[in-house]
Amino acid sequence: MDPLVLKKLNQARNERKACVLVTNLGDGRDRLVLEGHMVEGELGEAITKALLTGKSTTVQISETEFFLNAHLPPPSIIVIGAVHITQAMVPIAKMAGYDLEVIDPRTAFATQERFEGTPVHAEWPEDVLAENPLDAYCALAAVTHDPKIDDFPIAEALRRSCFYVGALGSRKTHGKRVERLLADGIRQEQIDRIKAPIGLNIGAASPQEIAVAVMAEIIDAFRNRGLS
Amino acid sequence: MTEQASLDDELTLAETWMKAGKEVAIATVVSTWGSAPRRSGSHLVIDEEGNFEGSVSGGCVEGAVVAEAIDVITSGEPKMLEFGVADETAFEVGLSCGGNIRVYVERVG
Secondary structure, three states, X not given: OOHHHHHHHHHHHHXXXXXXXXXXXXXXXXXXXXXXXXXXXXXXXXXXXXXXXXXXXEXXXXXXXXXXXXXXXXXXXXXXXXXXXHHXXXXXXXXXXXXXXXXXXXXXXXXXXXXXXXXEEOOOHHHHHHHOXXXXXXXXXXXXXXXXXXXXXHHHHHHOOOOEEEEOOOHHHHHHHHHHHHHOOOOHHHHOOOEOOOOOOOOOOOHHHHHHHXXXXXXXXXXXXXXX | OOOOOHHHOHHHHHHHXXXXXXXXXXXXXXXXXXXXXXXXXXXXXEEOOOOEEEOOOOOOOHHHHHHHHHHHHHHOOOEEEEEEOOOOHHHHXXXXXXXXXXXXXXXXX
């Protein structure tokens, strides 16, 4: 392995950038392909697939065997609102292999007792997200219903290209939210990325069912995300 | 948001060892069949003295991989190793889980 490639690989991993290390198993030469720097042809298709699935695999291109080692940042779910739905999301996220953190400035909701084993920030999203910025491997679900709490992180998630942005609330509530986001300078095509009402339309009624619908929507967004 | 889970921190260690002037080899699981304890892409890093970190199996074949890695560090030529119940090496080092794995061993630099 080229020491420079190793250095670049570690740098990409530290910066939470998805990449594939491509090793020619015939001559041992390797190169790093970062997400967004696509490669042409059959090898390129295999690299794209590795980036989508996160699965490392060998691939045979004519006479040569390559190993594609996919390095994806672990997807992270940030939930704004330490509510009943959020509590139900915790075990599902854990089971599906997603990190989950909760932010809610209302200290009565954001308690460690209600979210055992899960990072809970009883602070304003503005403060938490300044310290730990969102990125393309974060999903943001805003479920407080309170514009004072939800609006900033929704706008921030759109600016930071989170792979999923969902917001709880009726169509009417969302209509008003759209007006506020437009006034805040967010473009319409960015706003169109918001999943609202939140969750896949499975007729979910209870907090637990809504949690399933939201988690399914997040998984769908992650596995089918655009890679351009 | 959360820091990268240290699933493959062997790669960070390989860089650290290299900077410290050590000779380093990286072994990588490139394919698995049947029941194998470590998925494709898992690493074992080895220095020229045989110190190692990480894993390519559940501890079944690491000893053999380390020995081969020291050869690879000396020669500079990468090697493909195969382990499994179907071949003779299974009796020596053996994957008790019954799987087969291919491990690619290469020198850094």
